[in-house]
Amino acid sequence: MVSTENISCVLAFFFDVFPFCRNTGDDDVSIKVLYCGICHSDLHTIKNEWRNAIYPVVAGYIHLLVTSSVTNQSHEIAGVVTEVGKNVARFKAGDNVGVGCMVNTCRSCESCEEGSENYCSRIVFTYNSVDRDGTVTYGGYSELVVVSERFVVRFPDGLPLDRGAPLLCAGVTVYAPMKQHGLSEPGKHVGVIGLGGLGHVAVKFAKAFGMKVTVISTSPEKRQEAVERLGADAFVVSTNASDMKSVMGTMHGIINTACASTSMHPYFALLKPKGKMILVGLPEKPLQVSAFALVGGGKTLAGSCMGSITDTQEMMDFAAKHGVAADVELVRADEVNTAMERLAKGDVRYRFVIDIGNTLKTD
Numbered sequence: 001m002v003s004t005e006n007i008s009c010v011l012a013f014f015f016d017v018f019p020f021c022r023n024t025g026d027d028d029v030s031i032k033v034l035y036c037g038i039c040h041s042d043l044h045t046i047k048n049e050w051r052n053a054i055y056p057v058v059a060g061y062i063h064l065l066v067t068s069s070v071t072n073q074s075h076e077i078a079g080v081v082t083e084v085g086k087n088v089a090r091f092k093a094g095d096n097v098g099v100g101c102m103v104n105t106c107r108s109c110e111s112c113e114e115g116s117e118n119y120c121s122r123i124v125f126t127y128n129s130v131d132r133d134g135t136v137t138y139g140g141y142s143e144l145v146v147v148s149e150r151f152v153v154r155f156p157d158g159l160p161l162d163r164g165a166p167l168l169c170a171g172v173t174v175y176a177p178m179k180q181h182g183l184s185e186p187g188k189h190v191g192v193i194g195l196g197g198l199g200h201v202a203v204k205f206a207k208a209f210g211m212k213v214t215v216i217s218t219s220p221e222k223r224q225e226a227v228e229r230l231g232a233d234a235f236v237v238s239t240n241a242s243d244m245k246s247v248m249g250t251m252h253g254i255i256n257t258a259c260a261s262t263s264m265h266p267y268f269a270l271l272k273p274k275g276k277m278i279l280v281g282l283p284e285k286p287l288q289v290s291a292f293a294l295v296g297g298g299k300t301l302a303g304s305c306m307g308s309i310t311d312t313q314e315m316m317d318f319a320a321k322h323g324v325a326a327d328v329e330l331v332r333a334d335e336v337n338t339a340m341e342r343l344a345k346g347d348v349r350y351r352f353v354i355d356i357g358n359t360l361k362t363d
């Protein structure tokens with residue numbers, strides 16, 4: 001198992017040896033990266049918990065000396081356009097833009113045709129993927145990224161790039177299923193499992209939708225802030241039986257953002273009959289679900305993956321209009337190791353964002 005402890009810092013080497021991005025093509029947007037968020041998926045990948053890492057894995061100044069190629073990280077990229085290809089119509093130099101979890105798809109399958117490109121079987125993730133030209137995608141821990149216009153979104157006025165960057169993954173990943181599954185209707189009650197990067201943004205969107213929201217957490221120390229600052233209507237500790245009993249059978253839906261394996265049975269009991277558990281968290285180990293937990297109340301367990309580009313732009317515009325932005329801790333590019341180790345311990349409130357523009361030195 002690769003751990004963050006055996007990480008050495010090597011960066012300049014990669015900018016010399018590995019050309020992290022292509023020249024600006026006719027349909028491309030070149031972006032000077034200013035901020036990029038650190039998602040728990042980056043850590044899952046670095047630790048190869050999903051068994052799909054393309055080695056070695058580079059996160060900012062971090063390099064795992066495992067084999068001889070390199071993969072960068074981050075898919076919560078915020079920056080400014082420096083150059084556009086001749087076919088690009090929606091962006092121009094100087095625009096504030098963002099890039100999320102995907103940078104290419106097949107563009108012709110049923111999912112792509114219906115605008116659900118996040119479910120394309122040949123999706124190219126922003127990092128740790130092989131693009132259609134055979135190159136490995138490196139993500140946003142770098143000063144420049146070049147991305148097809150189709151996968152770039154506009155930062156609306158009023159949404160700050162540092163606090164908006166995490167929305168490009170964390171935001172759309174909770175916003176899209178809430179809209180898709182009717183968990184965005186005023187007065188409905190939604191639960192959020194896991195008050196982390198995704199979870200805290202889910203609370204903010206739920207309140208912006210006019211919903212009642214209960215945080216279901218393993219961390220009692222997050223209670224006061226969840227209620228008094230994030231606006232949660234209630235906070236229950238999942239290991240506290242009386243806490244859990246107090247909200248049993250009360251939720252229309254639950255957004256499960258847990259990054260580690262959990263016993264699912266107690267969570268299903270919180271749903272009303274016909275309630276929906278939306279799984280977005282991607283723990284290393286498979287979840288165990290008892291049939292009775294679902295059948296008993298005619299409940300639904302659904303997975304959800306990121307969001308489409310249309311979802312992402314809609315979410316960014318909604319966030320700007322309703323004042324939703326992530327609570328972030330800005331870190332320097334050479335502090336990524338520490339950030340990753342703190343993230344592994346849940347020691348972040350609630351998203352690390354790397355201040356690339358001011359601290360990534362490539363000279």
Ligand SMILES: NC(=O)C1=CN([C@@H]2O[C@H](COP(=O)(O)OP(=O)(O)OC[C@H]3O[C@@H](n4cnc5c(N)ncnc54)[C@H](OP(=O)(O)O)[C@@H]3O)[C@@H](O)[C@H]2O)C=CC1
Binds near residue numbers: 260283304
């Ligand atoms: N489906 C998709 O498209 C996407 C999936 N993801 C995945 O979502 C997950 C969350 O990502 P992110 O928000 O960045 O991660 P964070 O680490 O920021 O937050 C995860 C939260 O999960 C909770 N948690 C940790 N361990 C457990 C446990 N054993 N049981 C229950 N809850 C637990 C903690 O909240 P608390 O302290 O309140 O318990 C923690 O803050 C990751 O697995 C990530 O890979 C991310 C983006 C997109």
Ligand SMILES: O=C/C=C/c1ccc(O)c(O)c1
Binds near residue numbers: 039041042169306
């Ligand atoms: O942080 C975002 C990760 C999304 C994701 C979704 C599905 C999948 O198979 C992944 O490897 C990553």
Ligand SMILES: [Zn+2]
Binds near residue numbers: 041075170
């Ligand atoms: Zn992510």
Ligand SMILES: [Zn+2]
Binds near residue numbers: 108111122
């Ligand atoms: Zn496709």
